[in-house]
Amino acid sequence: MTYKPTIGLEIHLELNTRSKMFCDSPNEPEERHPNLNVCPVCMAHPGTLPTINKEAIKKVLKLGLLLGGEIAKHSYFERKNYFYPDLPKGYQISQYHSPLVKNASLNLKSGKKIKIQRIHLEEDTGRLIHSGKETLVDFNRAGIPLMELVTEPDFESSQEAKEFAEELRTIVKTLNISSADMEKGVMRVEANISLSQNAKLGTKVEIKNLNSFKAVERAIEYEVERQTEILASGKKIVQETRGWDDIEEKTVSQRIKEESHDYRYFPEPDLPALNLEKDEEFNIEKLRAELPETPEQKRKRLKNQYNLEEELIEILVKDPQILSFFENAVSELMEWAKPEDKKNLTTLASNYLKTDLLGLANEKQISFSELLLTPENFAELIKMLVKNEITSRGAKDVLRKIIEQGGDPSQIVEELGLKQITDEDYLETVVKEVIRDNQKPAEDYKKGKQEALQFLIGQTMKQTRGKAKPEVARKLLEKFLKS
Numbered sequence: 392m393t394y395k396p397t398i399g400l401e402i403h404l405e406l407n408t409r410s411k412m413f414c415d416s417p418n419e420p421e422e423r424h425p426n427l428n429v430c431p432v433c434m435a436h437p438g439t440l441p442t443i444n445k446e447a448i449k450k451v452l453k454l455g456l457l458l459g460g461e462i463a464k465h466s467y468f469e470r471k472n473y474f475y476p477d478l479p480k481g482y483q484i485s486q487y488h489s490p491l492v493k494n495a496s497l498n499l500k501s502g503k504k505i506k507i508q509r510i511h512l513e514e515d516t517g518r519l520i521h522s523g524k525e526t527l528v529d530f531n532r533a534g535i536p537l538m539e540l541v542t543e544p545d546f547e548s549s550q551e552a553k554e555f556a557e558e559l560r561t562i563v564k565t566l567n568i569s570s571a572d573m574e575k576g577v578m579r580v581e582a583n584i585s586l587s588q589n590a591k592l593g594t595k596v597e598i599k600n601l602n603s604f605k606a607v608e609r610a611i612e613y614e615v616e617r618q619t620e621i622l623a624s625g626k627k628i629v630q631e632t633r634g635w636d637d638i639e640e641k642t643v644s645q646r647i648k649e650e651s652h653d654y655r656y657f658p659e660p661d662l663p664a665l666n667l668e669k670d671e672e673f674n675i676e677k678l679r680a681e682l683p684e685t686p687e688q689k690r691k692r693l694k695n696q697y698n699l700e701e702e703l704i705e706i707l708v709k710d711p712q713i714l715s716f717f718e719n720a721v722s723e724l725m726e727w728a729k730p731e732d733k734k735n736l737t738t739l740a741s742n743y744l745k746t747d748l749l750g751l752a753n754e755k756q757i758s759f760s761e762l763l764l765t766p767e768n769f770a771e772l773i774k775m776l777v778k779n780e781i782t783s784r785g786a787k788d789v790l791r792k793i794i795e796q797g798g799d800p801s802q803i804v805e806e807l808g809l810k811q812i813t814d815e816d817y818l819e820t821v822v823k824e825v826i827r828d829n830q831k832p833a834e835d836y837k838k839g840k841q842e843a844l845q846f847l848i849g850q851t852m853k854q855t856r857g858k859a860k861p862e863v864a865r866k867l868l869e870k871f872l873k874s
């Protein structure tokens with residue numbers, strides 16, 4: 392018996408504003424010293440008044456616009472009443488009836504559209520730290536602007552959910568509205584899952600604590616399996632919240648939902664309502680004009696403009712630094728290249744970027760921005776390759792040297808003595824020597840054994856310490872072996 396999974400996501404993101412959502416305390420998720428970034432407002436002292444951080448609202452509106460959502464004309468904050476030790480006010484300022492954005496969407500690579508019900512803004516809570524029998528509270532996080540995005544239950548597989556979360560992170564980083572770091576809890580994902588056999592939706596189970604994309608994928612897979620087994624044995628699914636245990640790789644029950652909570656939402660009386668339609672600060676057309684290229688647009692452009700392979704396109708789309716490096720280097724090359732060489736040069740540059748440069752960065756465990764190589768120097772190296780001034784082996788050595796100690800490619804080529812030998816007179820002498828010293832392979836080749844030629848080319852390269860141009864070596868060897 393098969394059951395169809397219906398999955399929805401709720402994603403929380405801390406925004407990277409300078410200050411908190413309703414006060415001037417610094418918004419620093421990295422602060423390790425507890426209770427440093429606090430003030431009477433976010434500590435809920437009596438008589439204090441919150442003020443709205445407009446920067447946070449603009450960041451949410453930009454995301455809403457990029458995702459093609461409807462921006463609310465009017466909106467307001469509400470109090471969500473509940474008690475918890477990490478919530479100093481006894482309520483959280485949030486939005487319920489009038490989210491900033493409604494009806495947005497995001498397309499998966501398959502073309503499937505995932506509808507986004509709402510995006511709203513609220514304040515984060517403090518953090519509880521359990522140690523032994525004690526529980527400590529750190530309020531540094533209390534009041535940090537927290538965006539919540541709720542999708543429609545449009546996902547049918549764990550892969551779709553994972554792809555959505557990854558794509559959202561890429562968008563959020565492109566917009567520079569959040570670091571979206573999942574490990575640090577800046578981006579938090581929750582999944583709702585139910586199974587059904589017909590049009591009627593099954594009982595919903597919520598999974599929390601998904602702190603990585605892998606966890607999103609694995610937890611959904613686990614839950615679909617768990618629920619399938621329960622239903623297949625004729626039992627009922629319990630409506631509950633479960634947590635993901637990363638070590639055991641399973642979901643565990645956290646609390647059973649008897650009925651939905653009554654948070655007694657009501658408008659926050661200490662904050663003015665937002666008139667997004669009239670307030671110049673939130674000029675929608677101006678915000679729209681500031682939007683960057685979406686990842687989807689970037690993919691199309693990179694394919695059309697440079698004809699790159701998909702794997703490299705994904706790397707570039709996910710990392711704006713590598714993308715800008717690549718585009719700067721290519722633009723440098725295009726200024727120099729003859730029209731008929733442009734395509735090949737782009738391919739050459741992209742190959743060296745992908746296999747060599749990214750490989751080296753990975754090996755040395757350094758981020759791309761820390762590389763001691765400028766796009767101009769990278770372009771210069773590619774030019775030397777095209778002009779046959781160095782071999783591809785030499786180019787690799789130069790790249791490594793620059794990454795280790797910096798410097799100019801032409802200088803390093805001199806320093807390492809890598810200038811390629813294309814001087815045929817000199818190479819002729821070497822080739823003659825190689826044939827003389829390797830009589831057997833030379834005879835083999837004459838008898839029609841093609842592999843023998845490869846060996847002789849190898850010997851020629853060895854004699855010149857890799858500086859001979861292989862094509863010239865081959866040409867000369869063939870010439871002398873035939874005569």
Ligand SMILES: [Zn+2]
Nearest residue numbers: 414416430433
């Ligand atoms: Zn504060």
